[in-house]
Amino acid sequence: MCYHSAMKNSNETFNKAVILGHMFLSKVVCPGDRVIDATMGNGNDTLFLAQLVGPQGKVFSFDVQKQACERTARLLSQHGIQHVDCVQNSHVNMDHTVKDPVKAIVFNLGYLPGSDKSCCTLCSTTLTALKKSLELLLPGGLLLLAIYPGHAEGLREKEQLLSFAARLPQQQYNVFSTEFINHCHHPPLLLGIEKRS
Amino acid sequence: MCYHSAMKNSNETFNKAVILGHMFLSKVVCPGDRVIDATMGNGNDTLFLAQLVGPQGKVFSFDVQKQACERTARLLSQHGIQHVDCVQNSHVNMDHTVKDPVKAIVFNLGYLPGSDKSCCTLCSTTLTALKKSLELLLPGGLLLLAIYPGHAEGLREKEQLLSFAARLPQQQYNVFSTEFINHCHHPPLLLGIEKRS
Numbered sequence: 001m002c003y004h005s006a007m008k009n010s011n012e013t014f015n016k017a018v019i020l021g022h023m024f025l026s027k028v029v030c031p032g033d034r035v036i037d038a039t040m041g042n043g044n045d046t047l048f049l050a051q052l053v054g055p056q057g058k059v060f061s062f063d064v065q066k067q068a069c070e071r072t073a074r075l076l077s078q079h080g081i082q083h084v085d086c087v088q089n090s091h092v093n094m095d096h097t098v099k100d101p102v103k104a105i106v107f108n109l110g111y112l113p114g115s116d117k118s119c120c121t122l123c124s125t126t127l128t129a130l131k132k133s134l135e136l137l138l139p140g141g142l143l144l145l146a147i148y149p150g151h152a153e154g155l156r157e158k159e160q161l162l163s164f165a166a167r168l169p170q171q172q173y174n175v176f177s178t179e180f181i182n183h184c185h186h187p188p189l190l191l192g193i194e195k196r197s
Numbered sequence: 198m199c200y201h202s203a204m205k206n207s208n209e210t211f212n213k214a215v216i217l218g219h220m221f222l223s224k225v226v227c228p229g230d231r232v233i234d235a236t237m238g239n240g241n242d243t244l245f246l247a248q249l250v251g252p253q254g255k256v257f258s259f260d261v262q263k264q265a266c267e268r269t270a271r272l273l274s275q276h277g278i279q280h281v282d283c284v285q286n287s288h289v290n291m292d293h294t295v296k297d298p299v300k301a302i303v304f305n306l307g308y309l310p311g312s313d314k315s316c317c318t319l320c321s322t323t324l325t326a327l328k329k330s331l332e333l334l335l336p337g338g339l340l341l342l343a344i345y346p347g348h349a350e351g352l353r354e355k356e357q358l359l360s361f362a363a364r365l366p367q368q369q370y371n372v373f374s375t376e377f378i379n380h381c382h383h384p385p386l387l388l389g390i391e392k393r394s
Contacts, residue, residue: 011337013224014391015371023224027210140208166378174212175379181363182372194211 017146017188018108020178022048024192025104028142029053033103036136037061038091038129039121042113043072045106050081059084060098062091065119068112091129094136101138107145109157120153123160130161134173134193143193150186158189165191172196214343214385215305217375219245221389222301225339226250230300233333234258235288235326236318239310240269242303247278256281257295259288262316265309288326291333298335304342306354317350320357327358331370331390340390347383355386362388369393 014020022045029035031054037046040063049059061084063069069088076084087097091107107129111120126145133143147161148154165175174194180187211217226232228251234243237260246256258281260266266285273281284294288304304326308317330340342358345351362372371391377384 011394012371012391014221014339014373014389015393020373023220024211027220142211162378168379170379170381173379174209174377176211176217176375176377178373178375180371180373181359182365182367182370184367192211194209196212197208 015180017178017180017190018045020190021106021144021146024142024144025049025052025106028140028194029104032056034058034098034100035060036094036098036102036105036133038094038105038107038133039063039109040068040072040086041108042068043075045108046072046084046086047075047079047081049104049106050076050079050084053083055083057083060087060094060102061085062087062089062094062097063112064088064090065112065115067115090125092125092132094129095132098136101141102136103138103141105133105137105141105143107133107143109146110148110151110154120151121157122153123156126157127160127164130164134168134195137193137195139195139197141195143195145191147189147191148186149189155186161191165193168193212377214375214377214387215242217387218303218341218343221339221341222246222249222303225337225391226301229253231255231295231297232257232299233291233295233302233330235291235302235304235330236260236306237265237269237283238305239265240272242305243269243281243283244272244276244278246301246303247273247276247281250280252280254280257284257291257299258282259284259286259291259294260309261285261287262309262312264312287322289322289329291326292329295333298338299333300335300338302330302334302338302340304340306343307345307348307351317348318354319350320353323354324357324361327361331365331392334390334392336392336394338392340392342388344386344388345383346386358388362390365390
C-alpha cells in the first residue's frame with residue numbers, strides 16, 4: 001500500500017494533528033462500524049468517518065450549534081451520504097442518543113471555525129463527555145482528541161485531559177499523545193486512547 | 198481499508214512505539230523505494246522495510262555487531278529476501294555506503310536484545326548519524342527514532358535528540374513525538390522527522 005500515491009491529497013503526511021488522527025482512525029474503523037463525532041463543527045471529521053464506515057455503518061455527530069448542523073448536513077448531502085445522525089446537542093449528552101458501544105469517538109476541540117469564538121468546548125463538559133465516551137467505546141476501539149492549547153480554555157483542556165488520561169490503567173487502555181515539537185504558535189496536540197481487548 | 202481485519206496480527210494497534218512506527222512507514226514508503234535501517238538489531242525493521250519496498254526497492258541495514266548481521270541474514274533468507282545490503286558498520290558511517298537519497302530511515306536505539314548490554318547506541322554517535330540522515334532523506338521522506346529512556350544512556354539520547362529535533366526549522370521539517378503517557382517502566386518514545394517537499 002502506498003499512501004503517497006494512492007490515498008493522499010497533500011504531499012505531507014505528518015504536518016497536522018487532524019491528518020494524523022484520520023490515519024489512526026483508518027487503522028481501526030471498518031465498514032459497518034458505528035462511530036461518534038463528538039464535535040461536528042464543519043462536518044469534515046463526520047464526512048471522513050461516514051466514508052470509513054460506509055452505508056452499512058453509522059455515524060452519530062454532535063454539536064450544540066445549529067450552524068454546525070446545517071453546514072454538515074449540506075456537506076453530507078453534497079456527497080450523497082445518508083448514514084449519519086446529526087444531533088444538535090452537546091457531546092456531554094451523547095449517551096442520551098447512543099445506547100450501544102461504538103468503534104471510535106472523535107473530539108476536535110475548540111470553537112467552530114468562522115463562528116463566534118465565545119462558543120467553544122469547555123474542560124468541565126469535555127472531561128465528562130470523555131468519561132462517557134470511555135464507557136461507550138468497544139474493546140479495540142479508539143478515542144481521539146485534538147486539543148488546541150493556543151487559547152486559554154484550550155490550555156486548561158490540555159492540562160486536565162492529559163492529567164486524567166495519563167492516570168487511566170495500562171491494563172485497560174493504551175494512552176498516547178502526539179505533539180508537533182518544532183511547530184510554532186501552540187500547535188494542536190493529539191491525544192489517543194485505545195481500549196484494550 | 199480495514200487494518201484490523203487485513204493488516205494486523207495483534208488485536209492492539211497503539212500499544213508499542215515500534216508498531217506505530219511501522220504504521221507511519223507504511224504511509225510513506227512505496228514499492229521501489231530506497232530506505233535505511235540504521236540499527237539492524239535482530240532484523241525485524243529491516244524485514245518490514247524490505248517487504249514495503251519490494252524486490253524493486255533496496256534496504257541498507259547497519260549494525261556494528263557481527264551477531265546482528267548473522268541473525269538478520271538468517272531472517273531474510275527464511276523469507277527469501279535478497280534486496281537488502283547488511284553492512285557491519287556503525288550507522289555513523291552510513292554515508293560511506295549510501296550515496297543517493299532515501300525515502301525513509303529508521304533508528305531503533307538501545308542495545309541488541311539478548312546480547313551484551315554494554316554495547317548500545319550512544320548519544321554522540323546517534324546525533325551525528327541523525328544529522329547525516331537528514332542530509333540523505335528525500336523531500337517527503339520520513340526519519341523515525343524509537344528511543345528507550347529506561348537506561349541511563351537512553352535517557353541522555355532522549356534529551357539530546359528531542360532538544361536537537363525541536364529546533365529543526367518548521368519551514369523544512371515536521372517534527373513530532375509520540376509517547377505512551379499511561380505506560381509504566383519508562384516506555385519508549387517515537388520521534389518522527391518528515392522532510393517537507
